[in-house]
Amino acid sequence: MWAGFLITREQNERLTQVGRGTPAGELLRRYWQPVLAAAELTKDKPIKAIRRLGEDLVVFRTTNGHYGLVDERCPHRHASLAYGSVDDDGIRCPYHGWKYDTSGACIEQPAEPSASKLKDEVCHIAYPVKLLGGLLFAYMGPLPAPPLQRWDVLAWTHGKRWVQKHTLLNCNWLQTMENSVDPAHLYWLHGNTAHLAKAVKEYGEEHEFIQFDYGIMKRRITPSSGSGSSPKIDQHPLIFPNTLRHVLKDKKNGAIRHNVQCRVPVDDTHTQVYMVLFEPTESDETPAESITPLEYYALRNDDGSYRMDKVLGQDAMAWETQGAIMDRSAELLGVSDIGIVKYRKLLEEQIEAAKENSPLIGFVPTNREDQIIQFNCINERIGVSETSGTAPADQMIL
Ligand code: FES
């Protein structure tokens, strides 16, 4: 047991709660969060009601192609803007026709006298939105917003990119992230499906967790499986605070696919995963700011049971069966949980830094906001080594 890192109920709440004004909620709001796949908004349905970080919001696209994210309730008499309509510069409430632009300013009140100043008194909650890598990112923290991080998977252009939206998870976001610094589970939970276990007769790995500019790099060293073979390295980062960067090989065609798995808190007991996949190819071109194809990924079978033949279904089983909000005050950590301990410590430190308005991990200086952040992902078992190259050299900017 890691006696030095016992969690009390109060600490558990502090690390898990996502609402406005809560410690972790305020930290999460200082990072751009993907709130929707851009392809979820269409010409026919340009408005969607969502809940993110415990807030009920409406995301919309104007007919001019600008995105907005505002409080779902109209400030006038609180009807839902989700049933409203959009035009070239804003969203109109379905009840009395008040209209808001993407900054939340009220720009029309059709039933008020033309000389009325009531419009100027309206202060509607609105958050900035940016399209990147097929996702709509929103910034819900104190202004000014920091630059949006241009992760490699989101910003590479020479290849195919698409977004996967997973079944809504009925559990708190922290369970999904602690899993990302818990490499011991690969052999056991994914033993029948993942590439590693089949090639290894007996469990035996070394793990390292290295803090770096954007989070924690997780490194697994698997001993050689016999004479003539060498130990295999698998490393990929947890991008702080709530994303996993990963690389996999498609079983059918052998293509290497880089991905980010964004675990977006919906509220304290629900999490929405958006996964962006990028497959480098010679012939495809996908601009970073384009709307990419979207597919839905089911984590459960038709009868409600988890898809235990799929890695993502296995992880969902583990996360949800830990409880809606896992009671960490009753857990029993071992030496193999050191990655989880390190991540929680980083989370605590950054919660404090956010409170004090100090610089946070992962923030990009404004003079480097256009640069692509390239992560050094290695998985020697599937042929991705440090030198194998993952994208054209001109895109490898750090
Ligand atoms: S409630 Fe929205 S305009 Fe009246």
Ligand SMILES: [Fe+2]
């Ligand atoms: Fe897993």
